[in-house]
Amino acid sequence: MSARNRRSAAAVITAGAAALLTLSGTAATAMAASAAASSGSPAKGSAAMVAAAASAHTLTVPRGLTTSDGTRHVVVNGRSIDFGTAVRDLAWNPSGSKAAFIDGHGDLVVSSPDGSHRVTVAANPGGQTWSHPTWQVTAADRANQIPAKNNLIFSARIHGSTVLEGVKATSNHGRPAKISLNGDGDGNVPQTNNTWPNVGGSYGSSVYENTHTGEVYIRDDYLRQQGGALTKGSEPALSPDNEEVVFVRSVHGHDHLFVEDFGGSTNTVKDVTPHATTDYTEPTWSPGGKTIAFRAPTGTYTITKGAHGFGSPVKVSRHTGLPAYRG
Numbered sequence: 001m002s003a004r005n006r007r008s009a010a011a012v013i014t015a016g017a018a019a020l021l022t023l024s025g026t027a028a029t030a031m032a033a034s035a036a037a038s039s040g041s042p043a044k045g046s047a048a049m050v051a052a053a054a055s056a057h058t059l060t061v062p063r064g065l066t067t068s069d070g071t072r073h074v075v076v077n078g079r080s081i082d083f084g085t086a087v088r089d090l091a092w093n094p095s096g097s098k099a100a101f102i103d104g105h106g107d108l109v110v111s112s113p114d115g116s117h118r119v120t121v122a123a124n125p126g127g128q129t130w131s132h133p134t135w136q137v138t139a140a141d142r143a144n145q146i147p148a149k150n151n152l153i154f155s156a157r158i159h160g161s162t163v164l165e166g167v168k169a170t171s172n173h174g175r176p177a178k179i180s181l182n183g184d185g186d187g188n189v190p191q192t193n194n195t196w197p198n199v200g201g202s203y204g205s206s207v208y209e210n211t212h213t214g215e216v217y218i219r220d221d222y223l224r225q226q227g228g229a230l231t232k233g234s235e236p237a238l239s240p241d242n243e244e245v246v247f248v249r250s251v252h253g254h255d256h257l258f259v260e261d262f263g264g265s266t267n268t269v270k271d272v273t274p275h276a277t278t279d280y281t282e283p284t285w286s287p288g289g290k291t292i293a294f295r296a297p298t299g300t301y302t303i304t305k306g307a308h309g310f311g312s313p314v315k316v317s318r319h320t321g322l323p324a325y326r327g
Contacts, residue, residue, distance in 0.1 A: 061316050062286060062325075065293055066090065067300055068101065069321035074115070076326065078317060083115025089322055093135045093169070094287075096327020100133045100152055100169070108133060108154060108176075110169060113326065121152060121171045129157040134197050135169065136221070138204040146222070149204055153179065155195040164194050164208060181219060182226060189217060189227055200238030200285070207236040207245050216247050216260075231260055231269055235282055239289045246272075246283045246292050255279040257294060257303070259310070272303060272310040280313070284323050293323040 059078070067075045068090035074081050086104030093100070096113065103109045106124035111117055124130055133154040140148040153166045156176070165176040181189045193212040199205065203222040207230070210217060216236045219227040230236075233247035243263045248255050249271075257273045257280050272292075273280050280301070283294040291304045293316070300317040303310045 059316055059318070060314075062291060062293065062302060064096065064287070064326040065300070065302075065316065066092070066324050066326055067295075067317065067319045067321035068324070069319075072115075074099075075317065075319045075321065076113075081114055083111065085109075085115070085118070087115070089132045091133050091135060091324055092326045094137050094327065098169075099326075100135060102130050102133065102154075106130055108152060108167070110152075120173055121169060122167050122174050122176050127159070131155045131157075132196050132198075134199045134206070136166070136199045136204045136206065137169075138202060138222075149221075153197045153199060153206060155197060155208075161192045162195050162211070163192055164197055179219075181217075183228055189229070196235050198237045200240055201242035203242065205238060205242055207238045207247075209234045209236060209247075216245065218245070230267075231258075233258060237284050237292075239285050240287060241289055244289075246285065248281055248283065251276070255281050257283050257292065259292075270309075273313060275312075282322050284325060286325050287327060293325070295320060295323060 061078045063077060065077065068087045070086060070088045072083050072086055074083055074087050074090060088102040090099055090101040092098070098110050099113060100108065100110050106129065107120050108122040108130060110119050110121050131154065133152045136149050136151040136153055138149045140146065150169045151166050152169045153164060156163055156165045164179040164181070166179050167174045167176040181191055181194070183189050190210050190213060193210050194208050195211060197206050197208040203220070205221060206219045208217055208219065209215070213229070214232055215229045216231055216233045217227055217229050230245065231247070233249045236245050236247040238245050244259050244261050246257055246259050249258050251271065254276050256271050256276050258269055259272050260267055260269045278296055281295050283292050285292055291302050293300060293302045297320065299315050299320055300323050301313040301315050303313050
């Protein structure tokens with residue numbers, strides 16, 4: 001059964017159930033204006049110089065876009081915030097009120113948006129490498145007796161084997177448990193070599209990659225943990241409406257971004273960065289599902305969906321790191 005059909009079945013079962021922040025380089029613009037005025041240049045020339053200076057020093061950062069790079073500083077809306085501890089693989093809960101990340105000790109930590117009020121949700125027992133936490137937050141479905149969820153799912157490398165584990169996000173030194181992965185009738189899904197989990201939508205569905213098969217998998221937690229392979233790729237992210245998944249695939253020596261669309265009767269896969277001349281990696285969806293932010297060697301970029309598909313990449317930050325949207 002396709003991912004789209006599984007979600008359609010869930011919908012039947014449960015019947016009833018950017019603004020942009022402009023970083024304008026104000027100081028540089030003001031200096032250019034001042035220089036033009038003091039030199040006695042015509043007003044028209046001064047305006048041109050100011051416009052050129054603004055253009056050269058302006059980046060538009062989508063509100064809520066953050067980057068983490070393993071240091072203690074997280075860039076939020078273009079501003080660097082000191083979290084007071086190393087921050088790796090930061091992810092935000094849907095409301096943006098809490099951040100989850102792996103700290104310098106390798107523990108899974110939840111904090112306030114400025115890094116304060118840190119709680120160790122789960123302490124790394126040692127000999128393990130944890131990475132890429134993602135929030136699974138869903139409302140209760142009383143009609144089908146399914147409780148609300150507020151979990152953190154992450155990848156754990158244990159004695160050379162990589163598995164997906166989960167723990168309640170409200171835990172304090174909780175004990176993570178391995179997540180079971182069941183097939184949807186098309187064959188068994190791999191239990192190891194799974195990494196890069198990402199949850200999207202209101203049903204708590206997730207996608208992840210398997211480093212052995214080189215494929216992206218989907219796990220539909222809502223329908224008894226059914227899942228299966230979607231396509232060849234890595235570093236997947238599920239759209240907020242569960243209708244699309246973006247992932248990375250190598251094309252002619254560079255990493256491109258592809259989007260698989262579940263919206264039609266058959267799944268379609270499209271290269272949304274066909275002209276890439278560098279590596280585009282670590283994609284993430286905006287809360288509205290119209291924009292994808294991603295990492296490149298020279299900074300953070302976005303592509304936005306229009307009436308005729310996704311547009312060209314736009315550089316929105318000089319900072320490089322894992323991008324994530326806060327609420």
